[in-house]
Amino acid sequence: MAGHSEILDNVRSGMIPAHIYNDNELFELEKKRLFSRAWVFVAHESEIPQDGDYVVRRVLDDSFIISRDSNGDVRALFNMCLHRGMQVCRAEIGNASNFRCPYHGWSYRNDGRLTGLPFHREAYGGEAGFRKNSQTLVPAPSLGTYNGLIFISMDPDAAPLEDFLGDFRFYLDFYTKQSRHGLEVRGPQRWRIKANWKIGAENFAGDMYHTPQTHTSVVEIGLFREPTAQKRKDGATYWAHSGGGTTYKLPPGTFEERMRYVGYTDDMITRIKGVWTTEQQRLVGEDGFMISAASCFPNLSFVHNWPRVEDGDPDGDQNDGTVLPFTSIRLWQPVSHNETEVYSWFVVDSAASAWFKKKSYKAYLMCFGSTGMFEQDDVENWVSLTNTAAGSMARRLLLNSRMGLLSDDRPVVEPLPLESFHGPGHAQVGYNESNQRELLKLWADYLELPEPSAAPTAPGTARPA
Amino acid sequence: MTGKPLLFNDVRHLQAHQFLVDEAYLLDGQHYEAWLDTLSDDIRYIMPVRVTTALGAGFDTSPGMAHFDETKYSLSRRVARFLTEHAWTEDPPSRLRHYITNVRSFACEDPGQLIVESAELLFRSRGDVNESALVSCGREDLLRCDGGQWKLARRTIIVDESVLRMQNLAVFL
Numbered sequence: 001m002a003g004h005s006e007i008l009d010n011v012r013s014g015m016i017p018a019h020i021y022n023d024n025e026l027f028e029l030e031k032k033r034l035f036s037r038a039w040v041f042v043a044h045e046s047e048i049p050q051d052g053d054y055v056v057r058r059v060l061d062d063s064f065i066i067s068r069d070s071n072g073d074v075r076a077l078f079n080m081c082l083h084r085g086m087q088v089c090r091a092e093i094g095n096a097s098n099f100r101c102p103y104h105g106w107s108y109r110n111d112g113r114l115t116g117l118p119f120h121r122e123a124y125g126g127e128a129g130f131r132k133n134s135q136t137l138v139p140a141p142s143l144g145t146y147n148g149l150i151f152i153s154m155d156p157d158a159a160p161l162e163d164f165l166g167d168f169r170f171y172l173d174f175y176t177k178q179s180r181h182g183l184e185v186r187g188p189q190r191w192r193i194k195a196n197w198k199i200g201a202e203n204f205a206g207d208m209y210h211t212p213q214t215h216t217s218v219v220e221i222g223l224f225r226e227p228t229a230q231k232r233k234d235g236a237t238y239w240a241h242s243g244g245g246t247t248y249k250l251p252p253g254t255f256e257e258r259m260r261y262v263g264y265t266d267d268m269i270t271r272i273k274g275v276w277t278t279e280q281q282r283l284v285g286e287d288g289f290m291i292s293a294a295s296c297f298p299n300l301s302f303v304h305n306w307p308r309v310e311d312g313d314p315d316g317d318q319n320d321g322t323v324l325p326f327t328s329i330r331l332w333q334p335v336s337h338n339e340t341e342v343y344s345w346f347v348v349d350s351a352a353s354a355w356f357k358k359k360s361y362k363a364y365l366m367c368f369g370s371t372g373m374f375e376q377d378d379v380e381n382w383v384s385l386t387n388t389a390a391g392s393m394a395r396r397l398l399l400n401s402r403m404g405l406l407s408d409d410r411p412v413v414e415p416l417p418l419e420s421f422h423g424p425g426h427a428q429v430g431y432n433e434s435n436q437r438e439l440l441k442l443w444a445d446y447l448e449l450p451e452p453s454a455a456p457t458a459p460g461t462a463r464p465a
Numbered sequence: 466m467t468g469k470p471l472l473f474n475d476v477r478h479l480q481a482h483q484f485l486v487d488e489a490y491l492l493d494g495q496h497y498e499a500w501l502d503t504l505s506d507d508i509r510y511i512m513p514v515r516v517t518t519a520l521g522a523g524f525d526t527s528p529g530m531a532h533f534d535e536t537k538y539s540l541s542r543r544v545a546r547f548l549t550e551h552a553w554t555e556d557p558p559s560r561l562r563h564y565i566t567n568v569r570s571f572a573c574e575d576p577g578q579l580i581v582e583s584a585e586l587l588f589r590s591r592g593d594v595n596e597s598a599l600v601s602c603g604r605e606d607l608l609r610c611d612g613g614q615w616k617l618a619r620r621t622i623i624v625d626e627s628v629l630r631m632q633n634l635a636v637f638l
Contacts, residue, residue: 091519092627093527187530189514191629194595216551221542311538341628346530361529366539370532371512373546376635380554383632387594 004029008444014402014437021196022389026447027337034298034446035060037155039164041300041331042066044185045074045148046350052095052110059152060334064140065089066150069111070097076140076152077112082459088137099137112136114459130460138457147176148183149329155452165296166241167424173280174291175302175327178349179271184357185329188343189370195382196389197299197334198443200342203378204293204301204330206239206435208232208246209403214377223366223373224307236289236416237435240425242442244435245294245302255285262290262306263324268352282422289421295435297442299332305374309362324356326363338386344369401440404432470569478570481581481608484615489563492637495555497544500637501537505609505618510535512602512622512638532634533622547635554635560590561636567603577610578618585638589631598631600624602638 004026007017020026042057043066054067056079063079065088081088081101088099088108098115100107107116114135117124124130142153144161146169151161158164165172176183203210212219212229219227226248234249250258259269273281283289295301306325331343346364348357368375388394404412413430421427428434471478484503491500504510511534514527535543546552567584583604590597607619622638 090517091522092517094519094522096519187514187527189527189530189532190627191631191633193632214553217546217549217553220549220551221545223542223546309539362534362539365531365534366542370629371543371634373543376554376633377552379632383595384592387592 004447008447010398011440011444014400014405014433015398016401016440018389018394018397018399020389021199022338022386022394024337027334029447030334031060032451033449034443035154035334037153037158037446037449037452038298039142039144039151039153039158039161040298041149041151041296041329042076043150044183044329044345044347045145045150046183046185048074050095052097054089054094054096054110056089056092058333059154062154063087064152065099065137067110069109071111073111074143074145074150075111076143076150077108077136078138078140080138081106082114082135082137108137112139132460135459141454147172149176154454156454157452164242168240168243168296170280170424171238171240171243171245171291171294172296173276175294175304175329176347177275178268179351180275181271181349181351183347184350185345185347186361187345187369188331190341190343191370192335192339192341193379193383194339195379195386196338197332197340198440199382199385200330200332200340200378201295201297201299201301202436202439203382204303205244205295205439206237206246206433208235208237209431209433210381214381215374217377218307218367218373222308224305226305233430235292236421236427236429237432238421238423238425238427239435239438240423243294243296244425244438246292246435247289248292249429250284250288250290252288255281258284258288258290265353265356268349268356271349271351279422287421295439297439298446299334301330301332303328303330303368305363305367307363307367309359309366324359324363326360326367328364328368330368338390401433401436404428404430404434468571470571475570477572477579478568480615481570481579482568484608484617485565485568485581485583485606488617489565492563493561495547495558495561497547497637501541501544503617504537504540505611505616506537508535508537508540508617509619510540511620512624515624515627517627532624532629552635554633557592559636562588563638564588579608579615581606581608587636587638589636600629600631600638601626604638
């Protein structure tokens with residue numbers, strides 16, 4: 001598109017053309033150059049625990065059946081019959097050994113293999129006319145998992161998921177690996193918001209600055225006592241390769257004491273110590289930082305907070321069982337340049353006690369998701385921003401996203417040395433928009449890449465496509 | 466509900482119907498403190514997440530996940546938040562209309578309790594740019610007589626969409 005290099009240059013300098021949050025031309029470019037390549041989260045393995053379980057998820061307009069086949073392997077199958085293109089699975093969750101197309105009755109095993117083709121001999125002359133053997137629903141071009149998180153890439157030549165995630169995996173573990181037993185994932189809640197998908201991703205990546213203002217009300221009602229202006233300023237923000245996030249600074253104490261402060265029980269702390277590396281434990285135990293929100297490029301976010309879920313003395317002992325942590329995974333699924341479908345999951349370590357799971361679930365519902373008291377105010381902001389970004393004036397305004405930088409690009413606050421922050425990437429305390437800039441720099445880099453090529457699939461025929 | 470509903474001229478049905486209409490008035494006007502007083506102290510207020518499943522799958526809600534799964538305490542925190550000056554999502558407030566219809570009441574073994582079914586359509590308009598939003602749902606309520614007053618003791622909200630077309634549920638149904 002004309003002039004988009006100027007847009008990307010501005011983005012890289014931390015000056016954001018406001019219309020990028022409501023611009024159909026840019027969205028078309030994002031589809032062709034970004035979502036055609038990047039690894040995108042679709043589901044967690046624990047959503048499909050049994051053989052034959054499936055969920056149906058989309059990447060933009062492409063529908064995929066994420067199934068666990070009868071051998072226990074996870075598959076991502078393009079949900080389109082090879083014959084006339086009908087969706088072979090029209091439910092969003094279930095268990096099936098086969099998917100039968102309702103149009104003409106072609107059927108597929110839950111690993112994608114074409115097994116049923118009515119009147120194969122009469123209609124096609126058998127294998128001579130349509131090679132049924134070894135035909136499958138078209139698999140996702142690339143499939144990868146990390147800690148049970150299932151990602152797909154539309155690029156058949158995508159670099160491995162591990163390389164894409166890079167050092168962000170260190171932080172991903174805090175959210176998704178709290179024992180050897182793995183996560184229990186519930187949901188998602190799904191709802192549509194008239195907001196651009198990038199806003200949520202940026203907000204979760206590093207907007208510690210909005211918390212004391214946007215979320216004043218949740219502090220006032222005693223739901224979460226951390227997000228005061230001072231506490232947010234003392235937290236560190238980090239960026240590592242493909243993702244970054246915010247943290248809170250915890251009161252002094254050992255690893256165990258700090259984990260107890262946010263509400264982890266002793267049995268969970270023991271299991272966590274069994275799977276987190278020494279460096280991961282030092283980030284909490286020595287450096288005193290506890291993860292809060294985070295985003296993984298392009299549109300996957302996480303949040304981990306520790307609200308009060310029951311009546312209790314607001315100034316009393318934090319460890320009285322009324323303050324508990326919860327973790328949520330969320331996906332900002334683009335619908336258009338000004339609409340996003342939010343997928344919000346509650347996740348908890350599967351080995352946690354029933355008591356903890358119940359309270360942590362309650363904590364999630366009170367704070368995030370379709371009814372969450374944090375999320376309600378966030379979305380109001382994002383919808384308003386998106387509306388205002390639609391017009392011609394937004395094309396003349398470069399939003400200043402340079403917080404934390406002086407005019408000569410030197411940082412306002414020096415980065416934390418490794419001995420104060422035992423995680424990879426770079427980190428600093430204080431207010432800044434470093435992570436939002438990192439996320440949008442990756443966005444800009446992708447928008448300059450050519451569209452990846454992929455050979456067409458031509459099932460059944462020996463002739464080249 | 467199976468079983469025969471109360472006749473529409475049965476005084477118990479009339480009381481249940483009036484309860485729901487009076488409640489809709491409170492919710493339309495966001496008179497949430499008064500609304501909290503109409504809930505029993507042991508209220509359970511649940512709105513499961515609906516999912517699209519194949520016919521015969523045996524379930525149509527997301528296992529273990531709800532939009533609302535509330536007690537009096539958590540509802541009171543939601544109401545308390547609206548009473549702060551910083552609940553931005555409702556400042557300026559939405560224009561709300563709760564339409565209640567298809568009301569059927571059922572007697573319980575305990576004469577102090579009634580089960581009441583209703584259909585609800587919530588219209589919500591915010592600002593002057595975006596289109597208004599609707600939520601359609603069915604509700605099954607347990608009303609309990611408490612000192613001569615009917616109170617809501619349990620509500621299960623069965624929403625008719627798997628993907629909500631509303632920016633949040635900073636409302637009650």
